[in-house]
Amino acid sequence: MKNKARTICVVLLIFIALGTVALAGTETQLTQDERLTQRTAIYGNYVFWIESAGNDVHAYDLTTGNRADITGNSAGGKINAYGDKVVWTGDGESVYMYNISTGNKTMIADGRRVADIYGNYIVYTNNYYYNQDQENDGIYLYDLETQNETKIAAVYSFPAIYGNRVVWSQENNSSAYDIYLYNLSTQETGKIATTNRSEPESELEIFGNVVVWTESDNVYMHDIAANKTTPVTSNGNSYQPAIYGNRIVYTIGNPYIGGNKDIYMYEIPAARTTRITNSTFAFNPSVYGDKIVYADCRNNPEFCEARDIYLYDLSNTSNSLVANFTDNVSKGTAPLNVSFSDTSTGTPDTWYWDFGDGEISNEQNPVHTYVSAGNYTACLTVNNANGTDSKLVTISVK
Template sequence: MSSSAAVADGVVFIGNMDGTLYAFSEETGDLLWNHAFTPSQYDEHRILSSPAVAGGVVYVNTYGGGLYALDASTGAVLWNYRAEGENGAYSSPAVADGVVYVGSGYTNKKLYAVDALTGDLLWDFTTGGSVSSSPAVANGVVFFGSNDNTTYALDATTGDLLWNFTTGGRVISSPAVANGVVYFGSYDNTTYALDASTGALIWSYATGGRVTSSPAVANGIVYFGSSDGNVYALGTLPLDPPAAAFTSDVTSGNAPLEVIFSDTSTGVVTTRSWDFGDGTMAWANETVTVSHTYLFPGTFTVSLTAGNIDGQDTEMKTGYIQVNPMGSPPRAWFTASPMMGSGPLTVSFTDRSMGTPAAWQWDFGDGNTSSERNPAHTYATTGKYTPTLTVFNAGGRSSYSSFVWVSGGTVVPTVTPTQTVSPKPTVPLGKPPISFFSVSKSFGLAPTTVQFTDWSFNSPTSWHWDFGDGNTSVLRNPSNTFVNPGTYPVSLTVTNAYGESTSSRRVFVR
């Protein structure tokens, strides 16, 4: 017995080399009926192929090349089709959309398409060898292999050739089709994966022997056997996203405070992104522990995003780290030169803070910032700006603000014989906007979608976003999908009748 069983509606159907098709109860194994086919001249091994069941009819191809349709309930023959001279058939039938597809023996070298209801031949396609491979039908295309070393794709309705792919050996392996890919084996010791639409080779895998078995595909894994004695599984098993969790050795202390964080996530973790809440973030993919030192006092929210190829999860602990001041806080102060002038105006800022600050954060009042001690900044548009310096040390922080006035220039006087008009400065009637925005997330695995929210000041009337990946938007609150890994500088430029302002942030995609 070389036939594989087919099971439908509680009945097991299987063919035997004695030329008989059997039907057994799936539940008890009792014989329900059997049908013995009449032997022909070369029919000593009658049924080598496997039956197919569809619509209450069981279809079976005999070694002598006879295709039969029997009532699945009674075993009564409904019709049979046999091409003249047909013999030596191994192909199992496939049924789709009212058509039975089956390969020929070594005489006619064809694939047949037969009406499933009447048994009439609809079309046939001639290859260069016998068709022992059993056809597969998907998306209106029938796929099969031939002993002429070739796998074919035909229009299932007309039988027209769509494409073919030639290997280095006979193809008796029956193809499997999944997710737009055709998989099959060859006598050249290789399993192939082809694009189902074009027949283009996607990949191939060489074994130590002929691949005559038919592949099976499940959950992205291709399974097949080889005559080298091995069963192969190719692909990557799907993973559940991890459940993120973390702990730390301490949660409070005096500044500067060193904290060792430990990833206690469950599941397979291949990427780790830490946000320590003080403006510092880190990727630590290779280790479950990471050390971070909080230089300045404050209460900090810490989060860990743990991920793998199939997803990610984030745990956030609000107010998790409490850093106490140690010593006296600094006292912020700075000078700016010049403090007024025509735009564009470049201003040099000089830190004159007291109390030995260890870090500086400048906000120039136009959406731009700096962490240098003594930066220079150019104001491009007219307006009155309020630059602010915040300084930090282990004892705390302190802020100081000043102003910068950027005018539109001097009005040229108009002179007449009777009147001289003195120049007057142009005074802006309103305020230019100050660009500011937030993001739904700063880290993610490609592809990742980020929502951007405008929080700009002084009533901007237009918005221009540059997402750093070639995409832009003029919406106020857009979203963008970053397809590829990378670090993307995202900028927002806002304008109104009195000027414009630009601010930027980075999005990290792994």
């Protein structure tokens, strides 16, 4: 029994670390026979995507099931949404906006590209040509109320906006790119994080105090308030991060070439990684609340041309099994008595405790004595009809 419990714990922890434990959410296919879908966006009950086969933008209302097809003016690249508005790059060099409530499409700026939107503000950069005069490089802020454009940085980059913060990557003296932030309220600019990238970050996103990006084919997050950068992945094969609330979604598997690719989710407070899809053909994720949308070419895997849009709903996973526990003490001198209290959610049926010193227990709330000095990994594995989950902590004994 001792070896069995330890095996269960170790195997589950490996699964969790690799993001292979799936949630009991609901997946829905929203479209049929879409062609060459590039990017997705979601805000509220509206889902948007760009389809490069027709160079158009499309919108889907999750409430009514109605679809709107918008002439995209040769739309390409990223697409971003806020409220009932969506922005994208059209004609290769112009920023467009569509209001799904009014049905109005507007060209916001010519000679600009890579737009993001929040509230009444749109941010974008200039068009870039390798041999052009760099004096026109810039990050620009457009006010939808005043229709005024303001240059907030003299660099070419890929900006993102949330609240009163605009972020982008900017080259430093070592030819690497750092993350900068502009505060709309104070009109101050400052560096918030360093990276090892050798080119502008094109997959930068921000929500609240957290900025996410890719570096060396891994996803990173930076907490602005804590001034702390944390790697979300370490597999060297992660791309396309998007963030909403405490959830970061991304693709494992290069979305730009062949090979397996799936959507994963990282929950910031629990530092927990979860595999969302297992089709091996999913990419281009975006997230809003409990909803994740993505493209998937499972229906045309040989050429990956029929890239339909799927929705994964997390709202019915509140009863899924999540292992958790507390202890009354995590360090001290031997002999150290530790009381473990199970706080798992999802109604476990069984509990397997591996205290890391060769002893185990099947009690829900055991008390264990560590008799020798050392660092021990205490692991709880819980189980029910919905699956198995594990959590560990370190107990330090002197």
